[in-house]
Amino acid sequence: MKAIVWTKYGPPEVLQLQEVATPAPNENEILIKVHAATVTAGDCEARDLSLAPMFRLPFRLYFGWRKPRRITILGQELAGEVAAIGRTAVGGAAVGTNATQFQVGDPVFATTGLRFGAYAEFACLSARSAMTPVWPKPANMSYEEAATIPTGGLNAIHFLRKAKVQSGERVLINGAGGSIGTYGVQIAKAWGAEVTAVEHTDKLDMLRSIGADHVIDYTQKDFTQIGERYDVVIDVVGKSPFGRTVRCLRANGRYILGNPTISGMFRAAWTNRTTDKRVIFEAASYQPEDVRALLGLIEAGQIKVVIDRRYPLADTAVAHRYVETGQKLGNVIISVR
Ligand SMILES: NC(=O)c1ccc[n+]([C@@H]2O[C@H](COP(=O)([O-])OP(=O)(O)OC[C@H]3O[C@@H](n4cnc5c(N)ncnc54)[C@H](OP(=O)(O)O)[C@@H]3O)[C@@H](O)[C@H]2O)c1
Numbered sequence: 001m002k003a004i005v006w007t008k009y010g011p012p013e014v015l016q017l018q019e020v021a022t023p024a025p026n027e028n029e030i031l032i033k034v035h036a037a038t039v040t041a042g043d044c045e046a047r048d049l050s051l052a053p054m055f056r057l058p059f060r061l062y063f064g065w066r067k068p069r070r071i072t073i074l075g076q077e078l079a080g081e082v083a084a085i086g087r088t089a090v091g092g093a094a095v096g097t098n099a100t101q102f103q104v105g106d107p108v109f110a111t112t113g114l115r116f117g118a119y120a121e122f123a124c125l126s127a128r129s130a131m132t133p134v135w136p137k138p139a140n141m142s143y144e145e146a147a148t149i150p151t152g153g154l155n156a157i158h159f160l161r162k163a164k165v166q167s168g169e170r171v172l173i174n175g176a177g178g179s180i181g182t183y184g185v186q187i188a189k190a191w192g193a194e195v196t197a198v199e200h201t202d203k204l205d206m207l208r209s210i211g212a213d214h215v216i217d218y219t220q221k222d223f224t225q226i227g228e229r230y231d232v233v234i235d236v237v238g239k240s241p242f243g244r245t246v247r248c249l250r251a252n253g254r255y256i257l258g259n260p261t262i263s264g265m266f267r268a269a270w271t272n273r274t275t276d277k278r279v280i281f282e283a284a285s286y287q288p289e290d291v292r293a294l295l296g297l298i299e300a301g302q303i304k305v306v307i308d309r310r311y312p313l314a315d316t317a318v319a320h321r322y323v324e325t326g327q328k329l330g331n332v333i334i335s336v337r
Contacts, residue, residue: 003120004316006074008067009049012320015074015119017313023124024084030102030127030134031084032110035143037075037118037334039311039319040151040179046116047074047320052238054262062114075118075334079109079137079146083122102127107137111150111286118147119316121336133286138298145305148331149294150286152179153303155258157187157294158284163232163254167192170250172223172230175237176212177203180258182306182330184234185212187294190302196230198223206329210304224248234258242267249277257281306330 001022004015025031045051051059063070082102102108110123113131117123127134137146159180165171171188173181176197188195189211197204197212204215216223224244231250233240238259245255255271257264260281268279297303308329311319313336323332 001121002313003073004075004313005072006047006068006116007072009047011048012317012324014047015317015320017316020073020120022122025086025124027086028126028128029086029124030082030108032078032080032108032123032125032134033083034078034080034118034121034123034336036080036147036336037078038147038151038179039316039323039332039334040076041323042151043074043076044320044324052259052261071114071116073117073120075112075116075120077109077111077147077150078118078123078336079107079143080123080336082106082108102134102136107143107146108134109137109143109146109149110134111154119313119334119336121313130286133291135291135295138295140299140301141305144307144310144333144335147333148179148183148305148307149298152183152305152331153187153294153298154286154290155180155284156184157290158287159234159236159256159258160184160187160191160232161287161290161293162280162282163234163256165191165193165232168194169231170194170196170229171232171234172196172198174198174218174223174233174235174240175258176207177329178236179331180236182207182210183303184236186210186303187297189213190297193232196223196228200326202327203329206306210306229253232256238264246271246275246277246279251276253277255279308332310335 003020005018007014112118125132171193173184177199194213196214197207198216198218201217207215229250232254234256236258271279310333
């Protein structure tokens with residue numbers, strides 16, 4: 001099969017199109033014929049190790065010190081169809097099909113988590129693993145749209161549920177124009193919140209078009225300095241000033257650190273002990289109730305996936321280069337088929 005091989009840590013050019021062996025599913029695994037994958041900020045951070053400093057050492061210890069060895073294909077989310085189950089060959093009859101509730105041919109979407117591997121024509125995943133769950137694709141979404149659900153949709157709903165957003169509350173999302181933020185704006189609106197989106201000038205029209213009640217251009221104004229108060233601040237991008245953000249929360253306000261720093265974690269613990277505010281920095285996981293709630297909104301037509309650009313698999317490095325410019329509106333897709 002064709003795949004984009006991650007040859008070393010570094011710039012987008014380290015991603016190279018190569019012919020590699022098609023993986024064979026073990027028991028409890030399914031083989032997915034990939035139709036679409038995405039390029040997220042997280043993929044770029046993994047590729048060149050521009051991760052938050054506290055993650056760099058464990059990442060290198062796990063993936064390979066000098067170059068990626070354990071994993072050589074990037075890509076953390078995908079959508080496609082089930083090509084084989086358990087130990088069957090591609091297109092063959094199922095043998096020992098204890099892997100999954102899925103049948104060959106079912107349309108699915110999935111997160112590959114720290115196994116990565118979505119930038120390829122086929123990917124194997126354990127359908128029972130909590131780390132790499134596979135879900136049926138919503139009927140009203142294309143493969144390209146469904147591929148954006150794990151990072152954008154499920155992280156957004158995780159953050160909003162952790163913040164216990166209630167109808168009528170004022171919610172501010174910092175970094176609202178990307179994968180997580182564009183879902184976050186729409187989910188918060190669907191839950192009845194009044195939403196303020198903070199973003200770069202170029203993304204404000206798009207954010208209004210998906211329902212943001214207010215937009216703030218971070219290149220012109222600091223949202224903590226304009227005298228507004230919020231029940232919830234979700235800092236997707238990790239660039240809000242900690243102390244000033246806490247001060248712009250209403251009584252019992254909640255502040256979600258989507259991209260926490262070590263100092264942010266210490267300050268969160270102190271704030272939680274000494275004030276009526278809650279600062280939360282829990283890593284996102286894929287809770288069944290979050291998946292159900294999000295799929296319910298999708299099936300009801302309340303979520304519009306924002307897709308900026310599509311690239312063929314061979315141009316994955318070009319897609320990474322574009323995502324790194326920061327200009328991405330919502331999501332960037334790798335169209336594998
Ligand atoms: N905690 C978790 O469990 C978890 C899970 C998944 C991802 N993450 C992290 O979340 C982060 C964001 O994810 P994403 O996929 O949504 O990224 P994304 O698609 O790149 O979106 C981030 C957005 O923030 C904007 N931005 C940059 N600087 C800003 C600033 N100073 N103020 C306001 N907005 C700003 C960017 O636009 P411009 O560059 O044009 O300004 C971009 O539109 C990543 O770093 C990722 O590692 C955390």
